[in-house]
Amino acid sequence: MPDLRVLCCCLAVLLQPGAAAAEAACATDRLDLRWTDGRESFAVEVADDAEERARGLMFRTELAPASGMLFVYESPRRVGFWMKNTLIPLDMVFADATGTVTKVHSNAVPGDLTPIDGGEGVQFVLEINGGLAEKLGIGPGAELRHPAVPTAMAVWPCGE
Incomplete structure (x- = not known):
């Protein structure tokens, strides 16, 4: 018969806050963002x-409110949308190869053909609902995972 103390210890570890989150972190259909005053998770395509x-x-x-699209480039580059x-x-939340947000363009106008420059060294771009980045406080220096x-x-590597 298994030692009850060992079972309780294992159960306690599995039920620790964050244990499930660590396991769930970094699914291809989720993107996490953190910054000085907050943290958010988005369902992404x-x-x-x-x-x-x-x-x-x-x-x-x-x-959907907590959804977006993550654009992934093979290497850092200047991007325009x-x-x-x-x-x-x-x-549009632009990030470099480390996942650090370098620029946020807010409320891009539907149908507008004016180029939106993300700058140099962009490898990732997250598109979310207009106005959401400002509402949440997402800006340069935020980190994505x-x-x-x-x-x-x-x-901010996966598993952390």
């Missing part, structure tokens, strides 16, 4: 090839 990135969130009439055929206002961010480079 990943656009990691040229065709998916070109289509993005075009033609969508809505985006526009809102052609995009029907909802979006915030997702399996696409290489663990060796990540400021």
Whole structure:
């Protein structure tokens, strides 16, 4: 018969706050963001090839409140976006290869063809509902965590 003390100890470890969160952290369909005054998790679709990135969130009439699209590039680069055929206002959160947010463009206007420059060294872009980044307080210096961010480079690696 198993030692009751060992079973209780194992159960206590499994039920510790954060134990399940650590296990669930870094699923490909979730992106976590943290910053000085907060933390948020988003359900994301990943656009990691040229065709998916070109289509993005075009033609969508809505985006669930804690959802978004994560654009993943093979290496850091200057990126630019526009809102052609995009029907909802979006915030664009630009991040470098470490997952550090470098720039936030708020409330991109639906249908606007004006280029939105993310700057140099961008490897990840998170698109979320327009106005949400400001409401939550997401800005440069925030950190994102997702399996696409290489663990060796990540400021907030998976499993942490």
